[in-house]
Amino acid sequence: MFLVGLTGGIASGKSSVIQVFQQLGCAVIDVDVIARHVVQPGYPAHRRIVEAFGTEVLLENGDIDRKVLGDLIFNQPDRRQLLNSITHPEIRKEMMKETFKYFLRGYRYVILDIPLLFETKKLLKYMKHTVVVYCDRDTQLARLMKRNNLSREDAEARINAQLPLKDKARMANHVLDNSGEWSLTRRQVILLHAKLERSMEYLPLRLGFLTGLAGIASLLYLLTRYLLPSP
Helix, strand or coil: CEEEEEECCCCCCHHHHHHHHHHCCCEEEEHHHHHHHCCCCCCHHHHHHHHHHCHHHECCCCCECHHHHHHHHCCCHHHHHHHHHHHHHHHHHHHHHHHHHHHHCCCCEEEEECCCHHHHCCCHHHCCEEEEEECCHHHHHHHHHHHHCCCHHHHHHHHHCCCCHHHHHHHCCEEEECCCCHHHHHHHHHHHHHHHHHCCCCHHHHHHHHHHHHHHHHHHHHHHHHHCCCC
């Protein structure tokens, strides 16, 4: 099994593309959901965040106040790095757990929905393929203004706060162009899914895993045969 990192930009249509992949039966892991999960009360990252940043980052129910924490690390590289050093290892562990579950269920590939895939580059080394949901800037701006009821100035400010989609598209292995009719985008998704399904890149890992299991089974058989008394 191999991993496919999928990203996009604000109002590019990434969520709609993810829905199509899911309708096609694909395994999808939302890294943002995992990031929220690992900082819940009772988890190691939650305890370490409170130790590092104090109880002021807690809501009354014990959850992390994401706004307060965000304000604390805003324009504070050292504090941001500290938070990342706490959360990123836990995110990677949960991500690998979820991935392994899909591996055992026989999926050929798993899509990881990673909003900042190319910005942080932390997870790029694990991805066999990268996919960007792209649309041209004028389309992105018009969609964002309509969707969020924003002025042109506010919409442009939000778009400018992100890495430009054209830059992400240059770095990706696959680009899904969502600038036009949705039917065309959906067809691109279906074709990409078919291409990934036909890929044999999942075989080395799966064969290695099965070989390892066969080796362990053989070892257990020999140990049982030679250590247990004969009837």
